[in-house]
Amino acid sequence: MNQLKFPEVKAMIFDVQGTATDFRRTLAEEAARLSGGRAGDMDWGSFVDTWRGMYRPALDEVLAGTRPWTSVDLIYREALDLLLEKKKLSFFSEDERVELNFAWQKIRPWPDAVAGLERLKKRYKIATLSNADVSAVVNIAKHGGLPFDAIFAAEMVGTFKPDPRTYRMAVQYLGLQAHEVMMVACHKYDIVAAKALGLRTAFVARPLEFGQNGKVDVRFEDQFDVNARDFLHLAEQLDC
Amino acid sequence: MNQLKFPEVKAMIFDVQGTATDFRRTLAEEAARLSGGRAGDMDWGSFVDTWRGMYRPALDEVLAGTRPWTSVDLIYREALDLLLEKKKLSFFSEDERVELNFAWQKIRPWPDAVAGLERLKKRYKIATLSNADVSAVVNIAKHGGLPFDAIFAAEMVGTFKPDPRTYRMAVQYLGLQAHEVMMVACHKYDIVAAKALGLRTAFVARPLEFGQNGKVDVRFEDQFDVNARDFLHLAEQLDC
Numbered sequence: 001m002n003q004l005k006f007p008e009v010k011a012m013i014f015d016v017q018g019t020a021t022d023f024r025r026t027l028a029e030e031a032a033r034l035s036g037g038r039a040g041d042m043d044w045g046s047f048v049d050t051w052r053g054m055y056r057p058a059l060d061e062v063l064a065g066t067r068p069w070t071s072v073d074l075i076y077r078e079a080l081d082l083l084l085e086k087k088k089l090s091f092f093s094e095d096e097r098v099e100l101n102f103a104w105q106k107i108r109p110w111p112d113a114v115a116g117l118e119r120l121k122k123r124y125k126i127a128t129l130s131n132a133d134v135s136a137v138v139n140i141a142k143h144g145g146l147p148f149d150a151i152f153a154a155e156m157v158g159t160f161k162p163d164p165r166t167y168r169m170a171v172q173y174l175g176l177q178a179h180e181v182m183m184v185a186c187h188k189y190d191i192v193a194a195k196a197l198g199l200r201t202a203f204v205a206r207p208l209e210f211g212q213n214g215k216v217d218v219r220f221e222d223q224f225d226v227n228a229r230d231f232l233h234l235a236e237q238l239d240c
Numbered sequence: 241m242n243q244l245k246f247p248e249v250k251a252m253i254f255d256v257q258g259t260a261t262d263f264r265r266t267l268a269e270e271a272a273r274l275s276g277g278r279a280g281d282m283d284w285g286s287f288v289d290t291w292r293g294m295y296r297p298a299l300d301e302v303l304a305g306t307r308p309w310t311s312v313d314l315i316y317r318e319a320l321d322l323l324l325e326k327k328k329l330s331f332f333s334e335d336e337r338v339e340l341n342f343a344w345q346k347i348r349p350w351p352d353a354v355a356g357l358e359r360l361k362k363r364y365k366i367a368t369l370s371n372a373d374v375s376a377v378v379n380i381a382k383h384g385g386l387p388f389d390a391i392f393a394a395e396m397v398g399t400f401k402p403d404p405r406t407y408r409m410a411v412q413y414l415g416l417q418a419h420e421v422m423m424v425a426c427h428k429y430d431i432v433a434a435k436a437l438g439l440r441t442a443f444v445a446r447p448l449e450f451g452q453n454g455k456v457d458v459r460f461e462d463q464f465d466v467n468a469r470d471f472l473h474l475a476e477q478l479d480c
Contacts, residue, residue, distance in 0.1 A: 105415075125382060135415025138390045142365060150378045150391045155413075173395075175345075175375025 005238060006182065006225065009200055011125035011174045013152065015161075015185035016140060017132055018209050020117075020231075021107040024048050030103035034096045039089055045211045047087065052210075054079035059131060059160040069158045072133050077101045104132070105139040109146055110206070116231020117147050119240040125149050129170045129183065131160045150174075162193030171199070182225065184234065188217060191224060202226040202234055245478060246422065246465065249440055251365035251414045253392065255401075255425035256380060257372055258449050260357075260471075261347040264288050270343035274336045279329055285451045287327065292450075294319035299371060299400040309398045312373050317341045344372070345379040350446070354385050356471020359480040365389050369410045369423065371400045390414075402433030411439070422465065424474065428457060431464060442466040442474055 017023050028044035035042065058075040061067035080101055084092055092100070120126055127150040130137045134153045141148050152173055157165045171181050183194035186206035195201045202225060205218035220227035228234035257263050268284035275282065298315040301307035320341055324332055332340070360366055367390040370377045374393045381388050392413055397405045411421050423434035426446035435441045442465060445458035460467035468474035 125378060127378075133415070134390075134413040138365060138367075138414065142389050149382050150374075151389075156396060173374040174378065175373070 006200060008180055009124065009182050010176055010180045011127065012120060012182045012184055012202070013127050013129040013167075013170050013174075014117075014148075015183075015187060015190055016128050016130040016137055017104075017107065018206055019184065019186040019204055020109055020113045020128075020146060021140060021144065022110050022208070023052065023104065023107040024209065024211055024214075026107040027051070027100075027103050030100055030106075034092070034100050035089070038091055042087075042089075047083070049210050049214065051076070051079055051083055054083065063160055063163060069155075071155070072131060073101065073104070073136060076104055105136045106143045107140055109144040110230065112230040112232045114145050114147070116235050119235040120231070120238070121147055121149065123238070123240055124182075125174060127152050127170065127174065129161070129166060130154065161190055164193070164197055167194050167197050167199060171197075186216075188221075195223070200225045202228060204228045204230060204234060246440055248420055249364065249422050250416055250420045251367065252360060252422045252424055252442070253367050253369040253407075253410045253414075254357075254388075255423075255427060255430055256368050256370040256377055257344075257347065258446055259424065259426040259444055260349055260353045260368075260386060261380060261384065262350050262448070263292065263344065263347040264449065264451055264454075266347040267291070267340075267343050270340055270346075274332070274340050275329070278331055282327075282329075287323070289450050289454065291316070291319055291323055294323065303400055303403060309395075311395070312371060313341065313344070313376060316344055345376045346383045347380055349384040349386055350470065352470035352472045354387070356475050357387050359475040360471070360478070361387055361389065363478070363480055364422075365414060367392050367410065367414065369401070369406060370394065401430055404433070404437055407434050407437050407439060411437075426456075428461075435463070440465045442468060444468045444470060444474060 014020050024045055027048040031044045031047060055075055062069055080097060084090055117126055126148055128137050128148055130153045132153060134151060134155050137151050137153050141151060152170045154160045154166045157169045159165055171178050174181060178198035182200035182202055183191050184202040184204060185191050186204050191201040191203055207216055207218045209216050226234060226237050228237060254260050264285055267288040271284045271287060295315055302309055320337060324330055357366055366388055368377050368388055370393045372393060374391060374395050377391050377393050381391060392410045394400045394406045397409045399405055411418050414421060418438035422440035422442055423431050424442040424444060425431050426444050426449060431441040431443055447456055447458045449456050466474060466477050468477060
């Protein structure tokens with residue numbers, strides 16, 4: 001019998017947009033399809049990077065109290081309208097904008113995600129802890145076959161990560177103590193916040209989150225309990 | 241191509257304790273096991289019926305505002321201590337009481353439940369809407385292999401069914417309108433409340449909820465959109 005590395009851990013909670021799924025590829029493909037060639041040789045990957053870049057400042061306004069809680073669906077939609085205007089792509093119809101924005105609810109898992117979760121699910125309770133709307137995370141998980149035992153999202157406490165209430169909510173809803181839960185994310189701010197509350201942490205590198213030349217921090221750090229290349233590597237290190 | 245019976249329905253939400261699971265059998269077996277013969281020829285099924293009977297009045301006190309919101313885990317535990325005292329079964333140790341109370345989080349699915357849900361899951365989003373604590377429903381679903389896409393529970397809005405906020409929360413978290421969601425339960429008060437808010441309804445008869453001679457209302461009624469003998473019959477009627 002192997003000694004379990006983290007015998008106290010009973011559950012793992014996962015970031016979704018970026019950590020479990022490749023939003024850039026899904027959105028860029030959908031934008032290219034819906035544009036139907038009307039945008040010439042548009043770099044849709046870069047378009048998605050800019051779009052996604054407009055998301056975090058909106059969440060931070062909510063966290064700063066300068067904006068009331070807003071659905072992420074609406075945050076993406078407002079950003080999309082601004083960006084289409086700026087990029088002179090106003091030919092997108094209302095229906096096309098609705099469909100493109102909804103692609104955030106169909107973002108596809110990274111190739112390792114489903115297989116890794118299936119392995120981790122055998123020993124741990126696995127749940128999401130996402131800043132996306134609950135309804136979006138339900139759609140993403142169902143569409144991508146991500147086998148989560150439960151869907152938790154910041155919306156359930158009317159705020160966004162890294163507000164401590166989000167991590168505490170997940171810990172409570174799992175019926176556990178903080179040290180019995182491991183937060184998994186590719187964004188370090190997320191696991192640093194979880195760590196400060198006593199959760200265990202796993203960093204998963206996602207070098208392609210913003211494409212081949214995207215700037216992402218993929219450096220493993222000793223401050224995290226686990227550092228992994230992907231969900232299979234995470235499962236392997238936990239002997240799953 | 242068959243015409244779908246309820247083409248507008250996109251999701252189904254399920255009551256858990258009684259509708260999806262046979263709490264009586266699980267709890268009675270666990271009580272018998274833990275008593276280790278110290279209770280003679282005790283009728284543990286009847287014991288569970290009494291125990292469960294003490295649960296609803298506690299929820300109703302919360303709904304009436306005469307008691308603050310309390311976890312269902314605590315409600316069951318308080319009732320258990322009272323009942324053991326009354327039945328002169330005080331020999332149950334603290335550890336045994338904790339273990340017995342936790343059996344509410346391992347209540348087993350009815351024989352048709354997993355197979356029925358697997359069929360319904362192919363067309364619909366399927367989620368729980370339970371009065372049990374979120375952590376209990378997560379444990380019940382995982383332990384029993386109930387393949388829900390999402391776990392919703394009244395705890396998420398700090399009240400209990402049939403408070404309208406519980407149904408509205410599930411509808412919002414599914415990203416749908418009320419008429420696109422079907423509430424499934426064996427307790428008529430639950431689907432009557434959902435119907436009043438515009439949800440579709442399915443009644444599932446559970447004649448054995450309180451054992452062979454238990455008093456349960458299993459009468460099919462035209463006021464419900466579907467009346468079913470079990471989850472397989474429900475799936476069959478929805479052409480799943």
